[in-house]
Amino acid sequence: MIRLFIIDDHYMIVEGIRSLLQSEKNIEWLGHAMTAESCMAFLQHDLPDVLLMDVNLPDQSGIDLCKVVKTKYPKIHIIGLSSFNQQSFIEKMLENGASGYVLKNATSLELIAAIETVMEGDIYLSHEAAIVVEKNQNSKIPIITRREKEVLLLIADGLTNNSISEKLFISPTTVDTHRKNLLAKFEAKNTASLVKMAIMHQLI
């Protein structure tokens, strides 16, 4: 008997999954939470085997929650759940300890396969998610430093090097160096494409 809990703020999704798994005799439905907070509260008195977790939650990012849950309860197998097959989400969930990633347009067969696969300690990626990861493993997301991200956000807000330097209490030339590094990392020709790429990669 696989004990299943789900956390998703979309009522229709919760209901849909329950309906899809109703006929599965070896899956026990423990219940659902709609916020990260109530999920943590539930876990204090009852531990599921598998946790289906929406990537986008109202009070906290599912990506962060995944890490918290895994640290506190390492035995739980977490499956990420999302409408978006974006490699950034998928990768981050896996990095934070998730064992699987399923898209919300998955069939009941896929869902059951996912649950059974992670129960055996393996990784399950939804077909389309796997394709995305495969396709985008070359077009990797640039790794930027904390300071670079700060500068990037201010650039996107329309601040000039001078304004940024005043805000961060550093020299304008330092800001310029960060800017140059950002352009190089994103392979962007100028600020316009830098901002676009950064937003496309969910970094803003």
Place this chain on the structure above:
Amino acid sequence: MIRLFIIDDHYMIVEGIRSLLQSEKNIEWLGHAMTAESCMAFLQHDLPDVLLMDVNLPDQSGIDLCKVVKTKYPKIHIIGLSSFNQQSFIEKMLENGASGYVLKNATSLELIAAIETVMEGDIYLSHEAAIVVEKNQNSKIPIITRREKEVLLLIADGLTNNSISEKLFISPTTVDTHRKNLLAKFEAKNTASLVKMAIMHQLI
């Protein structure tokens, strides 16, 4: 008896809605489609009273499909369905003839209220959707011309005024004028914030 049809490519959502409405005796479930194409095919031989339509479909935008369906079958009441409470989506659906907009985290009560409201010829906006429309009606989206949009896209791709002028066969000074007008319309200080604002407003 209200005849209901649903178009959404997320299997879990379809199943969830069916489950939520199962107990409603005065709603007849005609079936579901997962693409715009199969939806149109269905409508050729059977007409629902209410059509629940996902805003994001795989083969066509729900926003466009809404217009097509309304033109061909004006009697159908369409309710937009989406995870996102973005005013641009909501407004565009209503402009294209939709009678309602419901978020995917709606409860069964909200959903039933929506279906009954639109059946009476009224407009139904999900609570959170209404708040978004209310809140954002001041922070209006700039109205830009066709040419300005062309230039905007090329700017966001990192092209300079000169490159754009060559691509569009116009003078660099003309491109510069469009650029100035864009900056003014978006109240942006420079290209960086222009691009960010444009993406935030779904114009890119």
Place this chain on the structure above:
DNA sequence: CACACAATCCCCTAAAAACAGGATTTTTAC
């Protein structure tokens, strides 16, 4: 304890964008 890496700072030149004025010719809409 090296070594990489992040963060900081500097110089210089050229290119591009921002700012401030104009002006003319097409379209589009009433």
Place this chain on the structure above:
DNA sequence: GTAAAAATCCTGTTTTTAGGGGATTGTGTG
């Protein structure tokens, strides 16, 4: 058919960014 809106073009100046170098200091990891 006329008036408004869009699209086109111009001449300047100033500010900002892009591109090319180079250098120092601290911090954390193997």
